[in-house]
Amino acid sequence: MDLQTPPQPVPDADSAGFWAATAAGELRLCRCADCRRWHQPPLERCPACGGATGFELVSGCGRIKSFIVVRHPAVPGYLEDLPYVVAIVDLDEQEGLRLPGRLLDADPARVDVGRAVRAEIVDLPGGDFRVVAFRLAGPAP
Amino acid sequence: MKRRAVLVGIGRTAYSRESGRSTLAMAAEACRAALDDAGLSAAAVDGIANFQVMDSVMGASVAHAVGIDELAWNLDLVGGGNFATSVVANTAMAIEAGACEAALVFRSLNGRSGRRFGRADGAVRVSGENQFAAPHGYLTPPQWMAMWAREHQSKYGSSCEDLGRIAVTQREHAKANGNALARRALDLEGYLAGRWINEPLRVYDCAFECDGAVALLLTTHERARDLRQLPVRLLGHAESTGHGGSWVSWPTFTSMYSAHAAPRLWARTGLGPDDVDVACMYDCFTYTVMVTLEEFGFCERGGVGRFFAEGRATYGGDVVVNPHGGLLSEGYIHGLNHHYEAALQLRGQAGSRQVRDAMIALVTAGAGPYGGAIIYSREA
Numbered sequence A: 001m002d003l004q005t006p007p008q009p010v011p012d013a014d015s016a017g018f019w020a021a022t023a024a025g026e027l028r029l030c031r032c033a034d035c036r037r038w039h040q041p042p043l044e045r046c047p048a049c050g051g052a053t054g055f056e057l058v059s060g061c062g063r064i065k066s067f068i069v070v071r072h073p074a075v076p077g078y079l080e081d082l083p084y085v086v087a088i089v090d091l092d093e094q095e096g097l098r099l100p101g102r103l104l105d106a107d108p109a110r111v112d113v114g115r116a117v118r119a120e121i122v123d124l125p126g127g128d129f130r131v132v133a134f135r136l137a138g139p140a141p
Numbered sequence B: 001m002k003r004r005a006v007l008v009g010i011g012r013t014a015y016s017r018e019s020g021r022s023t024l025a026m027a028a029e030a031c032r033a034a035l036d037d038a039g040l041s042a043a044a045v046d047g048i049a050n051f052q053v054m055d056s057v058m059g060a061s062v063a064h065a066v067g068i069d070e071l072a073w074n075l076d077l078v079g080g081g082n083f084a085t086s087v088v089a090n091t092a093m094a095i096e097a098g099a100c101e102a103a104l105v106f107r108s109l110n111g112r113s114g115r116r117f118g119r120a121d122g123a124v125r126v127s128g129e130n131q132f133a134a135p136h137g138y139l140t141p142p143q144w145m146a147m148w149a150r151e152h153q154s155k156y157g158s159s160c161e162d163l164g165r166i167a168v169t170q171r172e173h174a175k176a177n178g179n180a181l182a183r184r185a186l187d188l189e190g191y192l193a194g195r196w197i198n199e200p201l202r203v204y205d206c207a208f209e210c211d212g213a214v215a216l217l218l219t220t221h222e223r224a225r226d227l228r229q230l231p232v233r234l235l236g237h238a239e240s241t242g243h244g245g246s247w248v249s250w251p252t253f254t255s256m257y258s259a260h261a262a263p264r265l266w267a268r269t270g271l272g273p274d275d276v277d278v279a280c281m282y283d284c285f286t287y288t289v290m291v292t293l294e295e296f297g298f299c300e301r302g303g304v305g306r307f308f309a310e311g312r313a314t315y316g317g318d319v320v321v322n323p324h325g326g327l328l329s330e331g332y333i334h335g336l337n338h339h340y341e342a343a344l345q346l347r348g349q350a351g352s353r354q355v356r357d358a359m360i361a362l363v364t365a366g367a368g369p370y371g372g373a374i375i376y377s378r379e380a
């Protein structure tokens, strides 16, 4: 049993654009070409208007909606990082546009709901994927 | 007169850490026990339903194992504890619609010795929405629930002690239940000394994963007259599923499916929280109990800690929450054991943990974006 390798994503036709972007060092999310709404997770058509979607750059800036401190190794990978912080981040682009991600080099005691963060694209151990992680940006609100 | 479905039999296996048995064998034992409890022969059963996450056996196999070789109605649901009330409600609807006359409902799992919900072992490849979160090590329900509980603590000032009082009260209840797997004394100090799983949740905030099976038997009210037990009535059911079932996109982590299902349930039954004697609240985690008690209207936002501290959730209080100890202390039969307890209480057969004059029981199921609830009543 491999406990060192974190879970690897399985891209599909709807998410391929996201993973192609991270591989190129960019954070692109699904956006409706017609009504301009953002959608995460990505969809082939916009649920609001049925329009075609594509992947567009986002700033990667947002705030911590919530976070946990992982102390019990229930999922493979990052064992040497325990305890580590995983956050769900509300991105600035649109209310409710969210991404989950590890908070890099964060002291759990300094993390709080509402703190500003910035996305950073990092290599995912165990394969060729690159993923979107976050880093604290600026002081507590 | 309208055909009405009632709960007439309950059965279960022993709950354990390692059954050493197949999910088929356990499901068959629980179904036979439910038939014996009701005094109904297998030949009279023509329907079967179950829910599972592909960790169990199909209904047709279990029917065959107990001697039922033709089914007029068969429902195999793939999903989690959010189906623990809707599987029963759908069975009642099938009976009331005339699709079948008598039906078994079961959940059978080796939830501790086999596949465990709290773990994702080995190199895993993850598709669907989780492909975005899993590479960060974020993949298991205990993590999702901790993420949600943190927002409640931040928004309403609820505390780990508040969650702890839920665990402590349910453990106290479990002490009077010989079938409960976790009966060792637990006080608040012991709760707080429990190891962290994912902050802000500790080990005692999590369901006690176990092996076992529960079965329920439903039939028409008319047929129930000839059976052994006092029938338990289903007064109403409601459920809700939202935001694609996403634990990331759901708007507010301080609210669950219950924000929608609870008003629906009270409107359909004409009842309210004050009418409930026994509340079997789905408790995969303490935090689920916290939010659903708020949203089913038992106490105000952020007031659950006080509700438990003041003894309002136990004998002599407003309502007895999980008198069997719940999934936290009796064991995680994925919520079907809540129905077993509700029936025992309403039939007046709960022994030393009997809730006096129990007339109305609420059973809830699920957490986060999806779940449901049933109101049962004692036959008047």
Ligand SMILES: [Zn+2]
Binding pocket: A032, A033, A034, A035, A036, A037, A046, A047, A048, A049, A050, A051
């Ligand atoms: Zn659109």
